[in-house]
Amino acid sequence: MSENTELKAIQEALASIETSLGTKLETRLNEIKAGLNVPDQDAKIKQLEAEHAQLKADLQGLEAKANRLDLTGGLRAGGRKSSGELFVESQEFKGRASGRFSVTMEQKALTSAAGSIGSTLQPQILAFQDAPTEPHIRDLLPSGQTTSSVLKFPQRKSLTNNAAMVAEGAAKPQSDFTFEMVTTEVKKIAHYIKASDEILADAPALRSYIDAQLIDGLREVEDAQILKGDGTGQNLLGLYTVATAFNRAQAGDTLLDTLLRAKTQLRLVNRTATGIVLNPEDWETIQLLKGSDSHYVWASVPDGNAQRVWALPVRDSTRLAKGEWLVGDFRRGAQLFDREQSNITVANQNEDDFIKNMVTILAEERICLAIFDRLAFVKNAPA
Known part of the structure; x- marks a missing residue:
């Protein structure tokens, strides 16, 4: 089973257990209020809690692995980032409280920008698609910086x-x-x-x-x-x-x-x-x-x-x-x-x-x- 499929299956199982656990807890609460003692129901709740904890641990492990493998749509250490990705990941963008802010991106990063749109906002697992880099004339030239006009x-x-x-x-x-x-x-x-x-x-x-x-x-x-x-x-x-x-x-x-x-x-x-x-x-x-x-x-x-x-x-x-x-x-x-x-x-x-x-x-x-x-x-x- 691939990491994508396994991660999706665990997410679905976790959601199902959370729903079932919530229902049983609500039922048990009503029984306690009514003065009823149902040991079998308490055992089922404990079993669901244990399964929930195990699935949550499995999910965290797979999510960490997905991040290392870039299953969520972005390259990790040593990978290339597009100019748009550099912008939205910048501290200035993340802290945009005012009506105006600016971000300067290093040319070295822009020269190798992949043009990818990266990961989505939803927890959906997508394979990374590396778009071809558009070549430009500056790629043929040595580059430098100047502090003067x-x-x-x-x-x-x-x-x-x-x-x-x-x-x-x-x-x-x-x-x-x-x-x-x-x-x-x-x-x-x-x-x-x-x-x-x-x-x-x-x-x-x-x-x-x-x-x-x-x-x-x-x-x-x-x-x-x-x-x-x-x-x-x-x-x-x-x-x-x-x-x-x-x-x-x-x-x-x-x-x-x-x-x-x-x-x-x-x-x-x-x-x-x-x-x-x-x-x-x-x-x-x-x-x-x-x-x-x-x-x-x-x-x-x-x-x-x-x-x-x-x-x-x-x-x-x-x-x-x-x-x-x-x-x-x-x-x-x-x-x-x-x-x-x-x-x-x-x-x-x-x-x-x-x-x-x-x-x-x-x-x-x-x-x-x-x-x-x-x-x-x-x-x-x-x-």
Whole structure:
């Protein structure tokens, strides 16, 4: 018998005994009031009390085991938690006595958020369903934190490597490294949604709201800014915007050929590609490539393949148009800094939320993108 089935059976038996015990106790009380002495009834009550105590102990043991095995719908120590789960488990949410409170969740936890809605409010035993994590462009970049609203960093402009073999007593050659100090500002991404006041009491629904509507919304705009921000106004300066144009095209090349040539273009200037970003339709083109015998050369139709090309991780993004792609040294060429990690604020004291039993749930973050080496990125920009 599985733990779920056994736990359910014990719960049902316990409920039945509690009902029977209550009935017999009430009957015995009436008999005592009437001056009746019924030893047989007293023995049955003692037997039910003993059975009740044993079943209660069994139930507590199974519930503890269920918690360890995550039968109630959430991962335990070492497991991943969604951004919504982090929010509803926070002390700020649990102690929400005022009309406004906020919770900041660590980016590390959000990056690995599973998107699960977790356990229900009822004592129902459900198997945990681990939803796939939606990949984003930030996953390709190293991350950091800053305490300032303005970030200054050295940007590599040129490198002349004159290292050589040197004879004893001979002059050593000089290499030239040119850097420029660049200043960039932290930018804010934010949006909010309206929800009924009851959602605050319904933890699973609130988790789903935060995961599906708020955090994903921030990430979509973040992807667009990391790739194509123009650096003006409230926009970041994006990687695709500053990347070097691809210049090694050959007639008859497939998209797979072209991406390998772009990887080589970086290697020829002493950079090493660590990732690829392209449009979903172009990614589909790669997956549908067939050999002369009509077999798929890249993908396994039943199982698919990991999103990798030429040993590089691939992110497909609608923020790039069909025909556009970016190959880069994401690990060394740039870094994403968080000034404020994803922050959820809930309030019912603005506008007419209070009288309508509504709440406003706001999500925002403040980030900054430092591009250390513009030559670390190669792009295809169709005419």
